[in-house]
Amino acid sequence: MSEYSPLPVPPMSIRFDPAAGTLSPEGPTLTRRMSDLEGLFRDRAAWEQAVADGDPVVYSVVSSQVPEVDRELPQSITTIQPGATGGELWMTKGHQHPNHQGEIYLGISGRGGLLMFDGAETRWVEMTPGTIGYMPPGWAHRSINIGSEPYSFLAVYPGGAGHDYGWVLEHGMGLRVLAATDDNTAANGNTGTDTGVEFVAYSGD
Numbered sequence: 001m002s003e004y005s006p007l008p009v010p011p012m013s014i015r016f017d018p019a020a021g022t023l024s025p026e027g028p029t030l031t032r033r034m035s036d037l038e039g040l041f042r043d044r045a046a047w048e049q050a051v052a053d054g055d056p057v058v059y060s061v062v063s064s065q066v067p068e069v070d071r072e073l074p075q076s077i078t079t080i081q082p083g084a085t086g087g088e089l090w091m092t093k094g095h096q097h098p099n100h101q102g103e104i105y106l107g108i109s110g111r112g113g114l115l116m117f118d119g120a121e122t123r124w125v126e127m128t129p130g131t132i133g134y135m136p137p138g139w140a141h142r143s144i145n146i147g148s149e150p151y152s153f154l155a156v157y158p159g160g161a162g163h164d165y166g167w168v169l170e171h172g173m174g175l176r177v178l179a180a181t182d183d184n185t186a187a188n189g190n191t192g193t194d195t196g197v198e199f200v201a202y203s204g205d
């Protein structure tokens with residue numbers, strides 16, 4: 001790769017501690033509180049109440065030192081706390097990569113879901129420790145904690161992909177993921193791995 005010089009970072013070893021959910025050496029850490037998630041929950045009044053009630057941390061993203069630069073391959077660990085606001089399970093903002101490129105997530109701990117939307121179709125991948133979820137180019141993605149413990153996963157993505165959050169605000173994600181009540185779990189015929197989760201359409205918000 002002689003055409004690619006100088007390298008922004010040297011070849012390196014990155015220590016991945018799945019139990020602690022850390023990368024070392026560590027790069028920037030991003031913390032997303034409830035107030036950072038404006039416009040994303042269906043129930044705006046419940047969102048406002050949650051912001052007023054202490055504005056809890058919903059998720060954090062710990063990065064390695066590999067930069068988000070074209071042709072680099074950054075990694076990060078996201079940890080989403082368990083919870084629901086207006087019945088909607090706590091989630092990441094979700095984004096589209098404007099420079100369409102693929103990405104992988106590896107489940108580390110807890111139970112989560114990977115919701116993908118290409119503007120027309122929606123896909124759901126349940127994530128448990130050891131699951132690799134693959135996002136093809138052009139599929140916006142959002143992660144949801146569907147369990148009662150923190151949900152952590154490792155992300156690996158092209159450094160030049162970019163992150164477009166406005167796309168999700170404009171187009172939605174096709175489906176919303178709610179904590180199912182006993183009633184609607186039975187009504188939807190949910191069994192097995194989907195028990196506890198109810199999907200509702202974005203349309204009609």
Ligand code: PAN
Binds near residue numbers: 092142163
């Ligand atoms: C992930 C996400 C991370 C946080 O590293 O950026 O889980 O989600 P939001 O970016 O939607 O807030 C990734 O998909 N990177 O491309």
Ligand code: ZN
Binds near residue numbers: 097103157
């Ligand atoms: Zn992404």
